[in-house]
Amino acid sequence: MCNLYSLRTGPAALRRAFGTVRDRTGNLPVLPAIFPDQMAPVVWNGAEGRELALMRWGIPGPKAFGEHPVTNVRNAASPHWRPWLGPAHRCLVPVTAFSEYADTKPRKTPVWFALDEDRPLFAFAGIWRPWTGVRGTKRENPDRVAEEHRLFSFLTTEANGIVGPVHPKAMPVLLTKPEEWAAWLEAPTPEALTLQRPLPDSAMREVARGARSDGAAPDAEPQT
Incomplete structure (x- = not known):
């Protein structure tokens, strides 16, 4: 289950890549590190x-399962997810690298994957829905007041030969081409x-291990 990813691409490059008319x-x-329940950029219609x-x-x-937030959607045929699979509720989740945890001892090790060492932009195949309730940290919502939110998750699939040994x-x-973004x-x-x-093995690689943030070099410049 992917519960950590990063985005090193700047907003201008995001707008150019995805052809957005409004930011x-x-x-x-x-x-460098996006975790569940955090706010993150998506591209939507x-x-x-x-x-x-x-x-x-x-x-x-x-x-029936307590309505806990779901970050990864595997069973797209489920009646719970079916209402959010139409074009009006699909989105692209911009990413430059994502992490899965290797089951090592004494603690699990974050392993980072990207299209290549330069971490070019791609997207997760996301869905979104409106929802009213209490979300966010106590700093964001100290009184724990129910508010209107737009929430997203993204689809998963079988692991390929690169991710499979770890997870x-x-x-x-992973959607890597403009025509795939348009289709989604x-x-x-x-x-x-x-x-x-799954993305073909030849189209991605492991790029780092051990850090709970993007494994890119500390002095790497964001893509603008």
Whole structure:
């Protein structure tokens, strides 16, 4: 289960890459470590076209399981997720590297994966939904007041030969090409779900181990 990723691409480069017509993220910094329940940028279909916006990571799961926030969606056929699989509720989650934890002793080791050592931009295949309730840290919401939120999660699939030795159960759905981004945002649901497949081994690699933030060199410049 992927519960940690990073985004080293700056907002101008994000807007160019995804062809957004509006940026609602403000002065977006480099994000070397994004964890569940944090705010993170996504690309979604707004009223005038693609928008870059901030949403919170983790959609509540089924009531039968306590509605705990779900960060990774494997079973897209589940009735719980089906309402959010149409084009209006699909999004792209910009990423430059993601982490899975190797089951080492005495503690698990974060292992970072990217398309290559330079960490070019790609996207997770995301879904989003509106939700009203209490989320965020006590600093963000000290009185624990129910508020309106936009929440996102992303789809997973079978692990490929790169991720599998670290996390054999699953890996995120990685979209690396503009035509895949367009299909995920716009195509009919059956066509869009054909993208729920592992990335070929040759298209990605392990890039770092051990740190709970992006494994890029400390002096690496963000992509602007």
